[in-house]
Amino acid sequence: MRSPVTGILALLLLLLLLIIGYSSVFTVQQTEQALVVRFGAPVQVVTDPGLHFKVPFTDAVIPIDKRILDLENPAQEVIASDQKRLVVDAFARYRIKNALQFYQSVGSIQAANLQLTTLLNSALRRVLGEVTLIQVVRDQREALMARIRDQLDHEAGNYGIQVVDVRIRRADLPEQNSQAVYQRMKTERQREAAEFRAQGNQKAQEIRSNADRESTVIVAEANSKAEQIRGEGDAERNRLFAEAYGQDPDFFAFYRSMTAYENGFKSNDTRFLLRPDSDFFRFFGGASGKPSAAPALPAAPAKP
Numbered sequence: 155m156r157s158p159v160t161g162i163l164a165l166l167l168l169l170l171l172l173i174i175g176y177s178s179v180f181t182v183q184q185t186e187q188a189l190v191v192r193f194g195a196p197v198q199v200v201t202d203p204g205l206h207f208k209v210p211f212t213d214a215v216i217p218i219d220k221r222i223l224d225l226e227n228p229a230q231e232v233i234a235s236d237q238k239r240l241v242v243d244a245f246a247r248y249r250i251k252n253a254l255q256f257y258q259s260v261g262s263i264q265a266a267n268l269q270l271t272t273l274l275n276s277a278l279r280r281v282l283g284e285v286t287l288i289q290v291v292r293d294q295r296e297a298l299m300a301r302i303r304d305q306l307d308h309e310a311g312n313y314g315i316q317v318v319d320v321r322i323r324r325a326d327l328p329e330q331n332s333q334a335v336y337q338r339m340k341t342e343r344q345r346e347a348a349e350f351r352a353q354g355n356q357k358a359q360e361i362r363s364n365a366d367r368e369s370t371v372i373v374a375e376a377n378s379k380a381e382q383i384r385g386e387g388d389a390e391r392n393r394l395f396a397e398a399y400g401q402d403p404d405f406f407a408f409y410r411s412m413t414a415y416e417n418g419f420k421s422n423d424t425r426f427l428l429r430p431d432s433d434f435f436r437f438f439g440g441a442s443g444k445p446s447a448a449p450a451l452p453a454a455p456a457k458p
Contacts (some may be wrong), residue, residue, distance in 0.1 A: 178209070179207055183203060183217075187217075188216065189218060190213050192212050192214075196258070199253045201253075205219060218253045225248060225270050226245050227274050227275065232283065234283065234286055238287040240326065240327065244302075246319055251315065252314030253314065256315065277306045277320075281298055282298065299322055303317055303319060349438050389406060
């Protein structure tokens with residue numbers, strides 16, 4: 155029969171084995187790589203994900219990210235080769251390609267970001283200081299970003315870091331310069347607009363003057379033509395009246411009187427202040443228009 159002391163010892167031994175076994179293994183995630191150090195000295199770098207073994211109690215495992223990491227760089231003021239000041243906002247993407255070198259040189263991602271920020275600012279000033287504003291903003295932007303990436307990658311290689319990409323998010327003039335340029339552009343546009351308005355008003359005035367002159371000429375020619383036609387019509391009318399009067403003077407006199415009656419009696423008021431025996435009413439007494447013979451007066455009686 156076993157004593158209680160033997161059971162306790164067995165339990166302690168089993169517990170010790172579990173602790174040793176647990177301390178002898180470690181897990182590497184798919185997004186990580188692990189650096190195994192023994193008393194601070196590097197032993198091995200594990201890049202394969204899964205379960206791995208180490209010496210218990212003496213070896214320590216330092217996980218290091220192997221994904222692509224972001225480096226956000228604060229906006230920096232850079233002077234281009236044409237002495238134009240630029241505010242450049244850039245960012246970088248990098249990965250840790252040598253975990254041992256990374257651990258020995260910078261030790262952590264935070265320290266690596268600080269070091270890379272300094273290197274990125276230096277690369278920006280070197281590359282952008284060799285070109286003009288137009289080349290940075292428009293002509294050679296892609297090529298300049300590639301040059302900055304290559305220089306940063308070359309310098310970051312000393313820290314076990316590979317720079318994947320560098321992008322210039324924004325490259326603008328400083329705020330005060332932008333306001334001055336904007337005001338100058340606004341003034342220039344206003345000047346051009348005023349010039350266009352003046353030219354338009356001048357052109358409109360010319361067109362309006364030409365139209366007025368042409369309309370005056372057309373109206374004058376039309377009036378002249380109308381007066382000519384009216385004169386020809388009056389002449390023809392007078393000729394016809396003369397011929398009619400020569401053929402039948404009595405009928406012509408009758409026609410003119412009828413026309414006068416028509417023009418005189420076409421209003422609602424038919425009152426005339428004329429003598430009844432006026433020549434105007436001669437056709438009222440007879441169709442011939444001749445006054446009738448006055449009745450004979452009786453002879454006066456003889457005086458005694």
